Amino acid sequence: MNIKTTTRFQPHALTLAISLALTGTSLSLQAEEAQPAADAKVEKIAVLGTRVSNRTATESAVPVDIISAESLNRGGFNELGQSLQATVPSFNFSRTQVSDGSDLFRPATLRGLQPDQTLVLINGKRRHNQAIFGLNGTVGAGAAGTDMNAIPMIALKDVQVLRDGAAAQYGSDAIAGVINLSLKDSTDETSGFIQGGGTGEGDGDTFSLGLNTGFDIGDDGGFINLSMEYRDADGTNRAQRDIGGSSTTPPGTLSDEVRWGQGNAESKFKSVFYNAMLPVGDYELYSFGGYSNRTALGNGFFRNFDEAAKNVQQLYPDGFLPRIFNEAQDTSFAAGLRGDISDDWQFDLSGVYGQNKYDFDSRNSINASYAAEYLFNNPDATDADILANVGPTSGYSGGFRFDQTTLNADVSGLVELGRNEPLYVSFGAEYRKENYEIVAGEQASYACGLSNADSAFPSVIDPNVYAGCGFQAYPGLRPDAAGSADRHSYAFYLDLETQLTDDWMVGTAVRFEDFSDAGNDLVGKLSSRFQVTDDFALRGAISSGFRAPSLQQSAYTAYTTNLNDDGTLSPSFTATAGSPFPSALGVDSLKLESSENYSLGFVFNATDDISVTLDAYRVKIKDRITLGSLLSAEDVAFSPEAVAALQATGADQANYFSNSVNSTTQGVDLIVTYGTEVYDGDFHATLAGNLNKTEIDSVNAPEGIPENVALDNEQRSFLTDGQPKQRATLTLDYSKNDWRGLVRANYFGETNVTYFGHEHIGLPQELSPTGSFRDTSVVEAAVLVDVALEYQFSDSLGFSVGINNIFDVTPDELGEDEVLDFISNKAFKYPVRALPYGFDGMTYSAKMTFSF
Template sequence: MKIFRANSLTLAIGLAMGSTTLMAHSAEETSMDKAEQEVETIMVLGTRVSNRTATESAVPVDIITAESLTRGGFTELGQSLQASVPSFNFSRTQVSDGSDLFRPATLRGLQPDQTLVLINGKRRHNQAIFGLNGTVGAGAAGTDMNAIPLIALKDVQVLRDGAAAQYGSDAIAGVINLSLRDSTDVTSGYVQGGTTGEGDGDNYSVGVNTGFDLGDDGGFINLSLEYRDADGTNRAERDIGGSSTIPKDTLSDEVRWSQGNAASEFKSVFYNAMMPVGEFELYSFGGYSNRTALGNGFWRNFDEAAKVVPQVYPDGFLPRIYNEAQDTSVAVGLRGDINDDWQFDISGVYGQNRYDFDSRNTINASIAAEYKVNNPSATDAEIAANSGPTSGYSGGFRFDQTTFNADVTGVVDIGRDAPLYVAFGTEYRSENYEIVAGELASYSCGSTNTGREFDSVMDPEKLADCGFQAYPGLRPDAAGKADRSSYAFYLDIETQLTDDWMLGTALRFEDFSDSGNDLVGKISSRYDISDSFALRGAVSTGFRAPSLQQSAYTAYTTNLGDNGELINSFTATAGSDFPSALGVDNLKLETSKNMSLGFVLNATDDLSLTLDAYRIEIKDRITLGSLLSAEDVAFSADAVAALAATGAEQANYFSNSVNSTTQGIDLIITHKADLFGGDFNTTLAGNLNETEIDSVNAPEGIPEDVALDDEQRSFLTDGQPHERATLTFDYSRNDWRGMVRANYFGETDVTYFGNDHIGLPDGILPTGSFQPTSIVESAVLVDINLEYHFTDSLSFSAGVNNIFDVTPDELGADEPLDFITNQAFKYPVRALPYGFDGITYTAKMNFIF
């Protein structure tokens, strides 16, 4: 089989714009050990080392093997990466619409859409939806990491450095490349089950991977199947909201609220293939995944006249949101040698994400209200029969992306011992975005939807809410399509100035049809002071184009207003009347400057250390603003009128509101030793990270706290831990292998759900004042895993994650969230880096033949 030549210098400048991932394809694998050895020799993102961190590159690169990703008992890629890469964060959030399926994946404390994700070196499409207000990563449509099955992965490489000059838009924080398996003549798989210490959240997953040779010249196809099913968890407690039979301020007979993971199901199939065609290689990869989750909103109390129809729900109800996400992708390309010194790679990649919402156990209170207005003598039974559906389609989002690349890499002899390593190419990308309206009952005011509001069936002094509770349907006037295209050219050059000094440069020009163009560059260098010590660093400029999800999004949702009341809210399209009245007519490019400096120390053959400091300055950073009421924008008559025209009580919009600086340090220490006849490996990895707001881009005449309020500030600066660390001990001897890992998470502190957000009067709390912010305390979670190999083909492992059952501090009476949920919620629900499930148990059987 032909194997393309690869060199760490070539690859440090290669893969730009999704250029080819160069690696050796193994034709045969007969054991898990052999598969692991192949992972250790691959070359991606400028490295070919067996250590966890790429110690021979000019910028920090982590390599996480498939075995490492799956040993902790995790079944989702995002969770596994969080446990392996301290600068990677995978926050949990609750009761925030689509967050039941996706979680924001962030690198170095930035937004999800400021990290570029590749598969086999090719750009992966983003998700069609993003987190809304009050979440980490609000307004950022990143890549859905959990749509990728773990069974399909050979390894993951994480480039922790600004790389927009090499890879294009989104690579401000770094790049994550997912390499698919390419083994043949071997079938491997697993069966895993687990539960929590509370006895809920039962889950199981199965995965199978197999490969076949195609012809006799190295062709192959590798197939992966994975299925996961998980029951929900619930840490809510009995509440004092009352019912038709229980007085208010008296504990309910049962737990009626829900605070925990949604019940979910995941199905996927992926493939990776290559076939020699003459002197070239025709390759293809892709996959399909489908995920569903049944989440929920806040409990609707029996006496909330605007939201409840007592003839249907006499004691109140818990509205449910059924989320469904579908991802489809396929890549096809041709690569090969032009001559002895030059190679080419031509490819096309298509990816699509579909996200849909169904509302369940809900109601549109205005339908019953209209019926009663037209039939004032109607009986309760007649009102119930004419109150409309209690479930239905609330709408959906679509995003697809098509990318074409033409890349060339090679060497140029310049009359010196070391040649120039060159990569250049071009990219064209087309994107489409669509908002799909829900069914009539999901958004209408009454069954006729004539624009009139109606007195509620409970209280004629209050108007009934329009649309489904929890997730009001997307209206036809919000539905629509948007599209754009972009093209780019890049050039990378790298060489050894001396035997010890490497220097690389990159330039990239990219133009977007809807938001402009930019020329960015990067200089990277590494100097080997000795065989064991090297300095490395990079300086670069970068950019990120506003996504279609940001520039074209609009929807009505239900959010918290003053005093913790749920009210109708609206997100306005960029350039529409409301943001225009506040001085924001469009979105423009984010621009960045990235600097890093570090060193690599291989103290002995068994001990290595890397330390890298970084600074990322971002101008015109795009944020989703906080929801503004008429009182908030009273200084602008046009804004008040535009808000009134939406029919919502509060509205927000996207803008380039922030200039920020993020700086930090990454430290990784690895040590190998022989202990009692076995191998004992230790890895300490840590990250210190801090983001500061340099200035606010408030249009003339607009107050800064309208352009960026304290709530947004808190998520940007304190919504993710400033300190993260993992300490892993791995021991193997004969057929046994054990792992102990301690994960440290620093504190988070956000305004959302604190009294600075809710604004409850202190007079209603006899013991003092409400807490101004919501804090999730720092914590150390310890995981243990033990594995035994019965044969070369069969092994069993068991694990306990969070063995000391660590959870955030429980809410006290002085927490606004405790008050507005009638004491139902036990823990905070925002900016949760480690969740609140507590101890979990897993058991897993692995096989290979």
Template structure:
């Protein structure tokens, strides 16, 4: 962290305290003080402020302030320890974004719904993205209208909740209201006049019986048009020589056209002294994304008889997500309760290529018919699109939980929870249709000279999303079981202690015994300190251990190369000393305090230290030249038929340190209710050790590209400052959102290897940087009637975007000056200002 950035954030903290600000998520403000937390403690009557671990409690009012209609964006604007980085032109990134806590990976945060484990998504970002190789939870598959609130436990909790909870836990509580219909209609656009969005949400709950039973339904629909910040390029065409600006914008840099539909329900039905419960959801999303523009004279990729001016390949992404949970809970005795549950979740991603070509089809035809006419070449060039493949993941979890109290004569009884868990998971890679990956119509291991340049070979498979081949298709499954014991009590009226121990065993990755100790000491009614020590683990996901694919990636000189990702234990990684994937392990320490300065002002500060050993990373793609020190690795690579390959490994030991600072204030002001909120997060990740097998260079196990994304791909400083004011029928919100900078080695790095003499400045910049930024959001609402409220607002009021690319940046060169902004490690995107109007109703 630079001195400049630290000073900026410290100044903001000081301003917040001086102004007596308040944070409505982790405080004792009126609206939250009596709310019970599901996370952090298994004691049924613990409130957020009584927890020994820091917890953000965010209700739907907080989530819906501003114009964000996606859960991930709303959380990022509300909880600074939560990041939701944007990535563009990366397979699948038009539908999902990595959701992270405290700068760690997406799969190092556990997500629950109603306290039950949520399944992960079936795909992950590839190299050169935040969260590369980590299949986290798809936060945007869950509609805002289905939620009552969100809890964010900012502490290691694997001993309490199981694998993945290294950075923390996010619990999504579903709506349980009855007798009222609520909803909204929202329309918006960007300051550039594109990205028109329409979103509609509806929720209604019904009583079941007279003993407190209910069923609550929600539905949500969203349609968003794409945005484009690309500019005219100098790639040339049939009528325009290269080096001349095109007449139109042909590239695309922005959000995809997308559509989202979801249905959820939440139900509880009392049966005697117990109750049955169930919840479920289904969502489907589509997004029409794109790849890089293929220039007319790129003979290996294009057939000019088909696309005389080149073409922009499109990728139609489709995601389906479904889940179902059912359970039975009730009293065993007056002091003991049980909870039996089963949860099923499934995630599917499919890719269909459009406006593309398999250049090898026409190349094979011309090879066999050298006198073919242009019309004949077009007729035999194969399809211009088709199914390119997909991924499937499902998870079934059974839990038996028992909790109760044991009185041993202390100030408070010992609250005890114990239970077991069994989990079954399946993962599948679905191959695409033959034209999406084939080498010529015959699909032999044969290369054909390109139609328009016999000096190069035509590339196989569709451009942009090279289809998943049958030899890369895969089906894998595994199971795991776990047992846990959790106890908590007050040793004195002021001293709370808790302990947890958990044993978990995975059929493919081994087992671990972990634990957690936490304490909270109350010096007075206004001041308490808290802290925790814990060990944790994360098992490699099936998405990591079973993933294999042929893809197209940028290589040296900025050209696209066929690439291969090998499964764990395959010949290529085995030749480099990686036989399998092992468990990640962690040690978490946290210490902090809660201080109610006055009845209106509170402050919490929590320091944390997270040491992770054997972190799993997806290695960068390596050529035969780079692994020449191992003849076995060269032979294994050649056997794949690809020019470069990579694999997953437990390559890194790291330490993440940081602090969360939250100050909150609430008061009456001019006959209205005023609150102000400051929340800041500082964090820093360092690489402690590279776990390279004997004889393998560290640069093979972890190169500079991977290192940069782990340490600098997410902001090290984040802060929000929010003012809310409500008087009569009027309400308003003003929010400042600060993002620290990021700097990574991608699309502006030395691994692409462009010679500096191609740079207009004589030297290419070797990193890609997104500068620190302060975004301002504003919202004003008016209660028209008892049932209807209208609001309007602007997000990113001052149209802040990253600095534009310079002539010395590789991305500017390889896109022929078409791309205006960086495309990786973008914490706040590049769309600029957006505005919206919203009608909310409740009756």
């Protein structure tokens, strides 16, 4: 018997359902996907795996957005994260600058929560997380989410975004919601694109190309679909001339050229993905996976010529800008077998392997202690001698590895109850194995002098100042930080759904999951939808959830360079959970986060042309895991044991992970769609908005530990104010004959964090030219307008042009009362943290698409 995937089998009964327990998953279409073709909507739902394939697109009990590949690729974006941010207001994709490796990855979040509280699937299977997370005062700091930009958009058929807690269906990481990426399965067609673009400032030139093709395998519906994508992007720089001085320019005088870097890193992206299915008798053998490699060359802070601890003037007489070369490699492979058990029951057996490697190289840098040790041992050395013994200026600083293997066995079907509607049932089990590794850098990247001494040496510039050890900008990972950790988990779940009456549908789910290192939890979900009239329905859900601490959180340790309160840079240490420093402060281990999710909304088909969905939500999270702020010996002076533990690390300050906070996030999602005919063309308008607010309910400070040590103002500000509390998009789309145009307005609310404000860096107020530094760093609310125009020359050739942020909106420039303006010697033009829309300004692109 021949079997069609889109009409018979769920890609994954556990992970793709947005189905039984998600109440049949009829979906609310988002943004440009809100088209009137009902048949197309029903087909999309079938691909998602619902057991109730005759439901329409507005019959879900929880909000789910479907964004087609066509919509994703409109507007000139070439990164998946950027495209999703432009179409799903509850999805945020913050920019970060000068933050130890965050030049390559960006935190992808739903509803203002952490990146690792959103689960990402591919074809309904759990996607592995990245091996690294943001460290230095960033949105999503300490959370190793999924790297959305590792997946090429050319490979995607559509993206489904479930905006509701779903841990009872999918397990850990699904507190905020689920994003499922469906790979293309088309055959007998080759399509692709060539795209180029840049910024209005004349930098950031980007070239990209993609190719997708598919082939039938046999005569029974088998196929293989292949995708390739390549991107090469120049960096951008919005820094200005600085007043740091040089060998020929006294401090306080503007430099002759721009020496700092503030902008997107120079980057490259290469990827190949595949999706395949082969009928085997009455069953289907399927497989998919891919490989991607991304590199980026980012910047650190500029090191001034006279900074004795950081520079060697014989090598860099005018100072230097250290660079950080990032490389990320992602590999994934999935295989499975699915088929019928009987006319009413199906099974799906699958295995998925995913790996992320992340490596750092320091470039244009220096280990100032090499020259310092040489001079210490050779006090009569000449400048030429010092230069000859200055040590390497580049090298490997270390890396991180994470891999995950997931095995699933899922069964789904129906039980007749003697009523019009049966009971739809899904149950199964999951086993997951994870490994995490920290790889040490080469000796020069972390050592104190060539001899790798236990203490520092007087600097070459000033013998009263000790030279810094390790490469500047990204000191290498030391051998004592290197190591590996692993764990496993298993889970069992049950999903049920039925129509109690013709108008009332109820779904429920329960899941038990046990982690070898963090314990176990039993969670559940109840969802329902009631059709009040033909055009109006109420929907809602109540659920409990959990998230296990990741290995990246429980096993991470490293030395980094951070800012002291006086604006200088010093070595800092992140301690593993249970090590002496956090233990001295009452934190011996990490435990599960737990959550309670509530949602209530309605669907209203006001007319044949207008549809409205409104969903309110409330997410309470207990024992939320955070990466603490760096603590100095002065900060922990109340605990002699903690002071001794800090001194033993050799760092000036240290931080650690803990279950530090209980929080509540609540908000409202609104989507209004309108479609009609205008001048013999099709016009569609979509208004999509999100109001979101996170509040700290309480702080879990161990007995005897001050609350501001467990959770300080810097952490609070990123949790509560680091992402916009208001987001909205208004999309106007018009097509006629071979022409199509789009205008989209994106609204971003204000962000306000203490990082790089006076509350973070307590500089003496008299240093401010205005007499007072601003307490916080603010990125103002803004509206960015995008326009795009397309023309289809033929069925096989099209051309489009687009301008994003056509009015060149950027955050307000830093003033003299800004701490960041002072510590960057006026080099930085804009804030560098909590940037929801970046500071590149206007960008443009031109794209040629083809198919044959």
